[in-house]
Amino acid sequence: MANANLVEVRGLRKWFPVQRSFIERLVTRQRDFVRAVDGVDFEIRRGEVFGLAGESGSGKTTTGRLILRLIEPTEGKILFQGVDLASLGEEEMRQMRRHMQAIFQDPYASLNPRMKIGDAIGHSLEIFGIAKGQEKRERVLEMMERVGLTPPSILYEKYPHQLSGGQRQRAVIARALILRPDLVVADEPIAMADVSVRALLLELMRRLKEEFNLTYLFITHDLATAKYICNRIGVMYLGKIVEMGPLEKVYRSPLHPYTQALLAAVPVPDPKFRRTQPMPKGEIPSPINPPSGCRFHPRCPYAEPICSEEEPALVEAEADHFVACHLVQR
Amino acid sequence: MNEPLVRIRDLVVTYKTRAGEVRAVDGVSLDIYPGEVLGLVGESGCGKSTLGTALLRLVRHPGRIVGGEIWFDGRNLLALSEEEMRRLRGAHISMIFQDPMTSLNPLQRISDHIVETIRTHKPEVSEEEARKQAAELIDRLGIMAERLDDYPHQLSGGMRQRVMIGLALALRADLIIADEPTTSLDVIVEAQFLDLLKELQEEFGLTILLITHNIGVVAQLADRVAVMYAAKLVELADVEPLFAEPLHPYTQALLASVPNIRLEGDTLKIMRGSPPDLIEPPPGCRFHPRCPHAFERCSQEEPPLKEIRPNRWVACWLYETERGVREA
Numbered sequence: 001m002a003n004a005n006l007v008e009v010r011g012l013r014k015w016f017p018v019q020r021s022f023i024e025r026l027v028t029r030q031r032d033f034v035r036a037v038d039g040v041d042f043e044i045r046r047g048e049v050f051g052l053a054g055e056s057g058s059g060k061t062t063t064g065r066l067i068l069r070l071i072e073p074t075e076g077k078i079l080f081q082g083v084d085l086a087s088l089g090e091e092e093m094r095q096m097r098r099h100m101q102a103i104f105q106d107p108y109a110s111l112n113p114r115m116k117i118g119d120a121i122g123h124s125l126e127i128f129g130i131a132k133g134q135e136k137r138e139r140v141l142e143m144m145e146r147v148g149l150t151p152p153s154i155l156y157e158k159y160p161h162q163l164s165g166g167q168r169q170r171a172v173i174a175r176a177l178i179l180r181p182d183l184v185v186a187d188e189p190i191a192m193a194d195v196s197v198r199a200l201l202l203e204l205m206r207r208l209k210e211e212f213n214l215t216y217l218f219i220t221h222d223l224a225t226a227k228y229i230c231n232r233i234g235v236m237y238l239g240k241i242v243e244m245g246p247l248e249k250v251y252r253s254p255l256h257p258y259t260q261a262l263l264a265a266v267p268v269p270d271p272k273f274r275r276t277q278p279m280p281k282g283e284i285p286s287p288i289n290p291p292s293g294c295r296f297h298p299r300c301p302y303a304e305p306i307c308s309e310e311e312p313a314l315v316e317a318e319a320d321h322f323v324a325c326h327l328v329q330r
Numbered sequence: 331m332n333e334p335l336v337r338i339r340d341l342v343v344t345y346k347t348r349a350g351e352v353r354a355v356d357g358v359s360l361d362i363y364p365g366e367v368l369g370l371v372g373e374s375g376c377g378k379s380t381l382g383t384a385l386l387r388l389v390r391h392p393g394r395i396v397g398g399e400i401w402f403d404g405r406n407l408l409a410l411s412e413e414e415m416r417r418l419r420g421a422h423i424s425m426i427f428q429d430p431m432t433s434l435n436p437l438q439r440i441s442d443h444i445v446e447t448i449r450t451h452k453p454e455v456s457e458e459e460a461r462k463q464a465a466e467l468i469d470r471l472g473i474m475a476e477r478l479d480d481y482p483h484q485l486s487g488g489m490r491q492r493v494m495i496g497l498a499l500a501l502r503a504d505l506i507i508a509d510e511p512t513t514s515l516d517v518i519v520e521a522q523f524l525d526l527l528k529e530l531q532e533e534f535g536l537t538i539l540l541i542t543h544n545i546g547v548v549a550q551l552a553d554r555v556a557v558m559y560a561a562k563l564v565e566l567a568d569v570e571p572l573f574a575e576p577l578h579p580y581t582q583a584l585l586a587s588v589p590n591i592r593l594e595g596d597t598l599k600i601m602r603g604s605p606p607d608l609i610e611p612p613p614g615c616r617f618h619p620r621c622p623h624a625f626e627r628c629s630q631e632e633p634p635l636k637e638i639r640p641n642r643w644v645a646c647w648l649y650e651t652e653r654g655v656r657e658a
Contacts, residue, residue, distance in 0.1 A: 055516035199600045227596065269573070270573060283486050
């Protein structure tokens with residue numbers, strides 16, 4: 001049996017240089033960096049749905065793009081099926097991509113407006129020389145059926161603008177699955193859909209995961225949605241994972257003050273419910289010069305002197321439940 | 331109950347498109363009472379935002395108000411001249427959109443926005459006095475005083491949305507129309523903003539029409555809820571009874587498909603099908619093709635919105651008998 005971890009991420013960093021104007025270049029020597037991902041370790045186990053949650057600017061999307069190697073890391077390693085992605089040449093990486101596919105938030109932006117839906121779904125079969133002509137068409141029709149794009153033979157001929165938002169996202173899912181990948185990186189796959197369509201897409205993704213033996217990296221800002229699909233979850237704040245563990249443990253007994261606030265902030269569809277937990281002050285600081293020590297300390301209601309001085313490591317607080325907080329670790 | 335601030339009667343708004351005429355709001359009647367938060371919910375395309383813009387007579391081309399009446403504080407808005415309407419908008423109704431950047435002047439400092447608004451409402455206030463009031467206001471909104479001289483792009487999304495509320499307060503607006511006010515905000519900032527809005531609403535007795543697809547936000551903020559489906563109002567009730575016992579099958583399905591972080595279990599109810607094409611809506615009740623309880627009459631006759639119990643309005647034939655019992 002191969003490695004139980006499909007993906008291993010070790011010490012991953014991605015710093016983006018900040019654009020400087022000509023004058024700034026003359027007068028400043030130091031270059032600023034946006035530390036989008038700043039030292040992240042986790043693994044995605046075969047067959048699970050691993051969620052990466054956080055607010056805008058937490059680095060969750062950048063992490064997803066690094067795993068797909070759409071961008072190169074500044075530092076750190078990504079092992080996919082035990083292979084270091086950075087060691088692969090262009091052609092090897094291209095072959096590797098068959099095993100990792102992506103679904104993004106906006107299906108309209110992911111589909112070529114001039115390509116028929118069926119051709120778009122089957123395009124990669126041609127690119128990888130797997131099937132073409134009638135065989136491609138048959139494979140596409142079968143996949144369309146399985147993701148609920150019915151009747152397939154009619155929808156095959158449509159263009160993206162002729163489909164509803166939900167249908168377009170189904171087409172993007174079909175296109176991701178037609179190569180039979182092992183890993184699907186889904187970045188806010190249902191964020192644009194209406195409530196009722198969201199439930200449908202979530203259900204579909206859950207079913208397809210079983211049918212195709214998939215592993216998902218599910219990136220989302222919506223913790224209420226994550227609850228319905230993720231097995232494990234990592235909570236990111238300013239480029240770091242602050243807490244990670246099985247979903248029930250993290251949701252039922254969140255250890256990091258940021259996770260506690262994030263979970264408490266989710267609007268509850270029950271008018272009788274009153275949130276008692278106060279919200280942290282202010283907003284996420286800039287990732288260009290993140291706060292010293294624990295990055296959450298300026299907003300944390302429990303912060304102590306050590307929190308601004310030393311960066312807490314992500315350590316196992318209980319079985320499989322990790323947290324990066326000085327107060328919990330004491 | 332006291333007199334409504336806004337009375338909408340049989341409002342019809344249409345958009346002309348190449349494919350045909352879309353009735354985006356189709357015969358909606360609704361009252362908004364002073365001091366209440368009325369939540370208007372529904373999915374994309376149900377007409378809720380169009381209804382909000384119609385209240386200001388700001389429906390975008392090619393949309394047009396083609397029928398009905400809108401009464402605001404005893405005046406028929408549809409009979410006002412463009413000039414009178416502009417004055418009314420400026421002085422009595424504030425609108426908060428999803429993206430506050432669209433409503434703030436990018437070339438004007440925050441302080442100038444507020445000062446201008448205060449002086450529009452009360453021209454007798456001196457510039458200096460208005461600046462003092464602006465500083466107090468911004469403090470009340472939880473924004474640091476030094477941000478007063480910032481331009482809108484220098485503020486975060488959450489702060490901009492606070493400024494929008496501040497402008498409504500400075501105006502002492504009789505009605506605030508908030509269309510997806512928290513949709514672009516991160517969840518903690520959203521919670522902070524909702525807390526502030528709730529506080530200010532109670533303190534100043536604000537009247538808010540809260541238009542949103544976010545059921546959680548409505549549950550936290552609204553006193554009453556109106557549910558729209560395919561350009562029609564299908565249910566209207568006080569917030570607690572509506573969530574405790576939704577009557578319309580659409581409301582039932584909608585509430586059941588909302589993820590709830592507090593509930594155990596990991597399955598959501600799924601609503602089959604999709605909303606109808608508004609160019610050729612289905613006959614009878616527009617929800618009947620997706621409704622698990624539909625019977626013959628539902629596809630033939632349109633159910634009217636009726637008050638079947640005190641303060642509980644629903645447009646559904648299932649409750650015909652209940653009404654019969656009550657009337658008997």
